[in-house]
Amino acid sequence: MQFGLFTVSDITQDPTTGKTPSENERIKATVAIAKHAEEVGLDVFALGEHHNPPFWSSSPTTTLAAIAAQTSTLHLSTATTLITTNDPVKIAEDFAMLQHLADGRVDLTLGRGNTGPVYPWFGKDIRQGIELALENYALLRRLWREDFVDWSGQFRTPLQGFQSTPRPLDDVPPFVWHGSIRSPEIAEQAAFYGDGFFANHIFWPASHTQKMVAFYRQRFEHHGHGRADQAIVGLGGQIFIGKTSQEAKAAFRPYFDNAPVYGHGPSLEEFTSQTPLTVGSPQEIIDKTLGFRDYVGDYQRQLFLMDHAGLPLKTVLEQLDLLGSEVLPTLRREFDARRAPGVPEAPTHASLLAAKNAAAAAAPDAVAAAPGSAFGLGAAKGA
Amino acid sequence: MTVRKLAVISAGLSQPSSTRMLADHLAAATESRLREQGFEVEVTTVELRDVAGDIMNNMLTGFPSPKLESVIEAVTGADGLIAVTPIFTTSYSGLFKSFFDVIDNQSLTDMPVVIGATAGTPRHSLALDYAVRPMFTYLHAVVAPTGVFAATGDWGESADSVKTLPNRIQRAAGELAALVKDSDRSSQVRDPFGFDSVMSGVGGFQPS
Numbered sequence: 001m002q003f004g005l006f007t008v009s010d011i012t013q014d015p016t017t018g019k020t021p022s023e024n025e026r027i028k029a030t031v032a033i034a035k036h037a038e039e040v041g042l043d044v045f046a047l048g049e050h051h052n053p054p055f056w057s058s059s060p061t062t063t064l065a066a067i068a069a070q071t072s073t074l075h076l077s078t079a080t081t082l083i084t085t086n087d088p089v090k091i092a093e094d095f096a097m098l099q100h101l102a103d104g105r106v107d108l109t110l111g112r113g114n115t116g117p118v119y120p121w122f123g124k125d126i127r128q129g130i131e132l133a134l135e136n137y138a139l140l141r142r143l144w145r146e147d148f149v150d151w152s153g154q155f156r157t158p159l160q161g162f163q164s165t166p167r168p169l170d171d172v173p174p175f176v177w178h179g180s181i182r183s184p185e186i187a188e189q190a191a192f193y194g195d196g197f198f199a200n201h202i203f204w205p206a207s208h209t210q211k212m213v214a215f216y217r218q219r220f221e222h223h224g225h226g227r228a229d230q231a232i233v234g235l236g237g238q239i240f241i242g243k244t245s246q247e248a249k250a251a252f253r254p255y256f257d258n259a260p261v262y263g264h265g266p267s268l269e270e271f272t273s274q275t276p277l278t279v280g281s282p283q284e285i286i287d288k289t290l291g292f293r294d295y296v297g298d299y300q301r302q303l304f305l306m307d308h309a310g311l312p313l314k315t316v317l318e319q320l321d322l323l324g325s326e327v328l329p330t331l332r333r334e335f336d337a338r339r340a341p342g343v344p345e346a347p348t349h350a351s352l353l354a355a356k357n358a359a360a361a362a363a364p365d366a367v368a369a370a371p372g373s374a375f376g377l378g379a380a381k382g383a
Numbered sequence: 384m385t386v387r388k389l390a391v392i393s394a395g396l397s398q399p400s401s402t403r404m405l406a407d408h409l410a411a412a413t414e415s416r417l418r419e420q421g422f423e424v425e426v427t428t429v430e431l432r433d434v435a436g437d438i439m440n441n442m443l444t445g446f447p448s449p450k451l452e453s454v455i456e457a458v459t460g461a462d463g464l465i466a467v468t469p470i471f472t473t474s475y476s477g478l479f480k481s482f483f484d485v486i487d488n489q490s491l492t493d494m495p496v497v498i499g500a501t502a503g504t505p506r507h508s509l510a511l512d513y514a515v516r517p518m519f520t521y522l523h524a525v526v527a528p529t530g531v532f533a534a535t536g537d538w539g540e541s542a543d544s545v546k547t548l549p550n551r552i553q554r555a556a557g558e559l560a561a562l563v564k565d566s567d568r569s570s571q572v573r574d575p576f577g578f579d580s581v582m583s584g585v586g587g588f589q590p591s
Contacts, residue, residue, distance in 0.1 A: 203444065203445060203446070204445070204446050205446055205449075208446070261444075262443060262444045263443075264443065265439070265440045265442075265443030265444050266440040266443075266444060266448070270440070270448070271444070274446075274448060274449070275446075
């Protein structure tokens with residue numbers, strides 16, 4: 001099972017000091033947080049995409065490439081990549097590029113965004129959000145899997161014999177998760193392709209996530225990708241760790257009370273009882289996180305939001321230390337002990353490459369075309 | 384015996400409240416009309432004041448507390464709705480509007496509704512028709528032609544003695560009962576995973 005961080009890249013005033021970091025400070029802090037995530041034993045760092053302040057992460061693959069250059073085992077992902085307003089051609093190219101630079105430590109989570117005006121800024125209509133996600137992803141898959149693509153659709157200029165470049169590393173496209181808070185269409189899309197489903201989880205009650213994941217698992221099996229309990233599920237989570245429960249609550253409360261998403265609304269106690277947010281001792285974090293499995297089943301990826309709402313870099317790094325030393329070893333051990341037989345790990349470049357090579361060995365003729373040597377193949381296809 | 388579920392919303396703030404009183408009168412009159420026609424009636428009455436904080440928290444967080452969720456389910460799963468608000472500053476109260484702002488805007492489609500309002504003077508009576516009725520029209524509810532407005536004087540000696548408040552309540556209740564009689568909303572199964580035409584049904588997504 002993979003554990004990691006996801007971040008929305010907000011630049012928020014620290015309510016305890018009144019200090020707001022500069023863009024440069026927050027951007028550099030994010031790289032420092034990602035590096036430290038690897039140091040404390042986490043597996044994944046996922047970065048959001050936004051095109052409006054107070055967020056800074058408009059170009060996630062640039063940031064992830066910088067992180068890739070300074071890490072060696074950390075898997076780089078997104079939370080999320082906007083499949084609605086980005087050109088799928090550019091997504092195909094950016095992430096193939098990142099795969100090469102990061103030696104395959106790359107996957108991505110597709111989403112539709114949470115800021116309405118992003119659609120008109122990029123010439124799209126929010127009322128067609130689902131249609132955009134479906135059509136754009138269908139094209140993205142082909143760009144990664146076919147060397148030359150002839151394509152026409154509703155939302156983008158047609159392509160004739162187009163080859164996106166570079167080709168995916170080892171001809172293995174990055175694994176794709178589909179992220180959603182409330183749209184069952186996205187769970188269906190993930191299930192249809194046998195891709196991963198990432199439930200944001202953190203801003204909504206558990207009962208809602210439970211229904212969405214159950215639906216995705218059922219549809220994954222229906223579409224013939226394996227048993228429902230073998231579907232690839234990721235969850236968000238949100239934690240703040242203290243030596244004691246009281247210490248954690250006292251330290252986090254001012255950040256919670258003023259947080260952009262839920263501040264000035266329900267109390268910390270109400271929100272923690274109704275959502276996955278956990279503010280407490282290491283044991284409380286462990287108990288609540290292990291409890292997620294009770295309502296979504298064995299799952300493959302757990303990402304935590306830990307650096308938002310104005311928390312200063314120093315605090316976030318200390319939180320990562322506590323996570324790595326006091327929480328993570330037990331979570332790994334306990335999740336491993338409870339996992340049912342036959343439940344797969346989250347796909348990685350290495351596992352996907354091994355699967356591809358095994359398939360090639362089993363049926364040598366079917367995959368004879370070598371990656372990249374596509375002029376002959378493409379010309380034959382086009383003829 | 385066939386059951387019909389009535390939901391009653393009162394946005395009154397005081398105890399006792401004339402808004403709640405009007406809501407109760409409308410509910411009792413509708414219930415007796417339906418019973419006369421052989422229906423069993425289950426009435427759920429909601430004082431929005433009891434979930435006022437939950438409504439505002441839902442506005443801020445995007446999801447309802449368990450307490451508010453059960454209220455929303457009772458209202459949206461009813462066969463008919465009686466909705467009564469005090470008139471504040473020439474319109475429905477903010478609490479009343481906020482409740483309808485946080486529920487799913489598809490969830491009252493085809494809902495039979497009787498609207499009622501209370502205020503200090505009869506001069507606010509048109510608020511029912513320029514504010515409350517259009518809101519339910521937007522939500523695709525079926526609003527009974529008669530809305531019942533009760534000014535403070537309607538409860539005492541300055542009441543309209545020709546078209547009395549009880550007359551108006553009876554007329555509205557009759558209209559609502561006729562709509563509720565044919566409503567099967569409470570027995571409908573709602574599939575939260577049903578797709579519209581963009582997906583080819585639950586049978587599968589077809590990429591282009």
